[in-house]
Amino acid sequence: MTVITPESTLIDRLTAYGENQATATAYTFLDENGEEASTLTYAELSARTDSIAAALRRRVGRGERALLLLPDGIDFMPTYLGCLRAGVIAVPAYPPLPMQAQQRMLTLRAISADSEPTVVVTSGPQELVDTIRDAVPELAGVWWVTADELVRTPPEQAPAERPAPDDIAFLQYTSGSTSEPKGVVVTHRALMHNEELIRVTFGHDEQNRTLAGWLPLFHDMGLIGNSLQPLWLGGHGISMSPLSFIKRPVRWLQAVTNYRANTSGAPNFAYEMCLRRISDEECAGLDLSAWKVAFSGAEPVRAATLDRFTERFAEYGFHSKSLFPVYGLAEATLLVTASAVGAEPVRLTVDPEELQLGRAVPLAGGWPLVSSGTAWKDRSVVVVDPETREQAADSTVGEIWIGGPDLPAGYWRKPEASAKTFEGRILGGDGRTYLRSGDLGFIRDDEVYITGRHKDLIIVGGRNHYPHDIECTVENAHPAARKGCSAAFSVDMSDEETVVVVAEIRANFELTDELIGDFSRISSLAISQHHGINVHEVVPVGPDSVPKTSSGKLQRHAARRAYLAGEYSIVHEGVHV
Template sequence: MRPRGRAPGEDRPTAGDRGVTRAVPDPPPTALARALAQTFADRPERERIVIRSRQGARDVFTGDRLAAEAGAVARALRGWLGPGPHSLVLALPAGAEFVVTLLGGLLAGVTLVPVPVPRPGSHSDRFRHIAADSGAAAVLCLPAHAEAVAAALALDGTPPCPVATLPLDPARLPDPVRPAAAPDLPVAVIQYTSGSTRLPRGVRVTPDNILANAVLVARCWGVDVHARFVNWLPHYHDMGLMGGILYPLLCGGFSAQMSPLDFIRRPALWLEAIADERAGFSGGPAFAFADCLRRIAPDHAARLDLRCWRRAFIGAEPVPAGLPAAFHAHFAAAGLAREAVFACYGMAEMTLFAAGLPGPDRPPPSAEAARAVAPCRLTPELGAGLAIVDPIARTRRPEGAEGEIWLRGPSRGAGYLGLPGDTAETFGAALDDPSDASGWLRTGDLGVIADDALYVTGRIKDVVFCNGRTLAAPEIEWLACGSSDVLNPMAAAVFMPDPARGGQAVLLAELRLGETPPDPDTLRRTIRRAVTGEWGLDLVEILFLPRGRLPRTSSGKIRRRAAAELWRDGAWPPETVPSVKEMPECPS
């Protein structure tokens, strides 16, 4: 990752805007653009990215092809947009168009805002908010999605920017919205977090943030020019965008890209792709590993060859303590090593990665709060950028004590777009210690450090108070939903119906696809006995919902506070089991 030379497409382009030709001066290339150009130029005939179809067909992008196609996009963008800075919303599905447009935009120095394609008829204001908040010059999409994109932009009035479709034909491109003001530093990507009940906030991620985090991952996981990745994670989420697409390229390696929908329809396609591509690096959220355990039969697992899979990383949400070992046991016959399966931790505000290494099993921690979750192992480098803090006193907590996770280092993003107050509170946190005060990011997550490992126990705001104890919502959900195979422990929400009254909670639990409890009342009694027996917590209401009904973040995490608001607004009738016929195919 030693940047050198000029990026493809950095010669002065001449492009047309509505048929008018104009010359656009080259902006100075960022270090990120130079690093990408170096990967394209080093052994240009080598496969760098492959787009896999559901049937296993491979659309191969060599370094030469990426340089040519991404360079052409970079020139077209400069000719269309003119002198920057500019931001563009990328509302593109997973696949070749997104990859080439992403790389072309980064080469051109455009700030990119990846988002999911809006669904036709969607009434969410999230899409329009992102386009307006980011100051986008336009939204780029495929022609087939232009109508849905335009409708989403116009949902609450005048669209904040025009819609442009691929390919970038100068004669068809609309006039872009001009930026109101230049940012104070280069921003490569604006990653929008889903929030809970509020509109999403845009995390400004700089080129230097991306390079620093890629180097950190490379050092911790041993990523080098021989590394081979398989990625099915959404390209508009940090884990898929950074860890699945950009980091393999920046480290000089290779990645095979799958559609997230292919994984959802048939999880075995993911592991088959790992075996086919001889990939050593691939991962996802805890629910993905749990789905593989449930939906891939032992005889099918034994027919796979997973000896190549050295880094099976589990992240994006708290990881149940027994999940890595259970996953290994299920796929050990395929050659998967136990130390290859491990939990990791990170967030968009830190670009992506903050903790987690492969390694052997370890004894359960002595800290009670940490026993329900898997460890994220730490190196001295990772530990130096991490603190467990009393969020009120802003002092470090001792080893084994629970507190808020604070992070710092060169991967820390540049703050929230247009929100100086939130930026100061979250990205500019300071400890009550003059010798170790500034530069911290408040994560809002709870955790424990014990025996050179971080245990992520939950969110500060996702807790339930009961009999003088503070219980993490995921731990309650896992125990409750473990009472029946028809429930999904990774798709539930526990919250207090009245935050002022402890000892009571509501459980919303999604049914697995095609399942329904044979006797809902008996199942409710079983769940109540388990939860009351463990903590003395009274589940005053238990609702069973169709798969996909709980609100989620872009990474698939359950938005518990949003679910609580929906419950309080009467979104679901009490004590009912919806028909399985209502269940959608996809949980997003």
């Protein structure tokens, strides 16, 4: 019988659970209607993983890359784990669907060129596979194989080589929300550390190890948080595709209900989507009382969203103490800070004018902020002035720097970018290195508050403005605004930095000249009143016009490029107030 120890990797745990709880369900996969489509027991998962590993070893060398272009479903986890067992470096990516999605295609091409895979593992109709292959010249001459073909390979009799802690497990490509995607080199040690950090902070134990979610499996939060954590625990993971959630958000809450999930979460926009698009009739039968950890991360956590979600779903068993703000990023493998299980999220209202000057000064009735929790175990978080590299005082806004053992090894084949991001040193410090997150925030009473991205920061008239605050103002100013679908950014006009907001209009509103003028005027006035900015332009656009990453993060830099290139179908004279 294989025994699990603190040094056990994911592959060690898979072997142990395949022997010790062979018939227990490891994963359940739901179809586009939220119905159960397939399951894998631990024995089945282990057997599929062995077969895939054997097939890969016959044609792919140790340390070579396998690009995984697999939809969310039964093929992904055995293929990913098969790579780890074979010593092949997995490169999870998302099929560029729909094919006309230019940004997704460019992202795939960038990942392919950077990782130089030896094999591409796919599934689905051959015509679709051929179309993808023809559209990505970087993959010409690479071995293309389906997951089904790999699974049919008989497992080897010889035991698989056990990965060492410092071996590379996989390349986790960043979302590309502010730049080209870069491959974060995640070792088995870093992966083990972060999975254990999640286990401890989320309160997972024998009674709390059922996780449900819809986040894409190739993405850090979906893969490490939703899908690998159940394997780490020997628990049960329930997964549906992101499209299934987008089409009908109630399916997420139904999955939590049906499987009595203890943990499930998503970015803030998903909670907003539930509030907007789940009808009272659809709520019939929901029971969210088992949902102990409703984590929210990957974008700013909004106090108003938390309040409205609790109020709306309290009668179905949801409790405000289940709300669980977190902070993480791919460069840290995933989790950095987390709230306390079973406690209300920590909040703070601050003087908005002082915050613009880089100071968090408490003010009753001021701007509401939600803490993303504290650093746990041996993780450390400090705030540093990004220009001087001096450590900032408490309640002073600066760049979030992350320390502690077992951070990823850097970016794949990018030594200069790796040194810049992973080797931050505090001026006058003790010489230890930190991960520079690129995120802005402050620490108060050990609580970490994230205020925005350094590269997204807008500076007008010597004051700092966070784009998500401006976007929130626009989205609350007019009923036609689509929540979570606006992008604020700065542009240079006549040697002066000014602000433009591109905002999507809800599908049930017709984009007429009258609506355009009304929307721009009201939004501009609201921005002026709340932020003291005379914006250059507010541009209403149709649905799905503001670029986002596959995980739902706004790509403000891409929106800015599109605006300056005149790519939006509606561009009109700005309304100045």
